[in-house]
Amino acid sequence: xxxxxxxxxxxxxxxxxxxxxxxxxxxxxxxxxxxxxxxxxxxxxxxxxxxxxxxxxxxxxxxxxxxxxxx
Numbered sequence: 104x105x106x107x108x109x110x111x112x113x114x115x116x117x118x119x120x121x122x123x124x125x126x127x128x129x130x131x132x133x134x135x136x137x138x139x140x141x142x143x144x145x146x147x148x149x150x151x152x153x154x155x156x157x158x159x160x161x162x163x164x165x166x167x168x169x170x171x172x173x174x
Contacts, residue, residue: 106124106125106126106151106152107122107123107124107150107151107152107153108122108123108124108125108126108128108129108149108150108151109121109122109148109149109150109151110122110123110129110140110146110148110149110164110167111146111147111148111149111150112140112144112145112146112147112164113144113145113146113147114141114144118147121139121140126151126171127171129167129168129171130168130171130172133164133168140164141164142163142164142165142168143163143164143165144163144164145162145163146161146162146163146164146166146167149167
């Protein structure tokens, strides 16, 4: 089964989005010396397999990282 995580976020006031094959891939990429996304970017929406992540109530990339890193 192919899982897609889509993160819609603000980068200097411009909405952008990024996709990952899984939440684990997102966590791994954020742990790199140069992560894909800055921790302080504000999140507009998170979709997992096309559905909103309703139990995530954070506001920034670091909040999402912490949400998935403790699961």
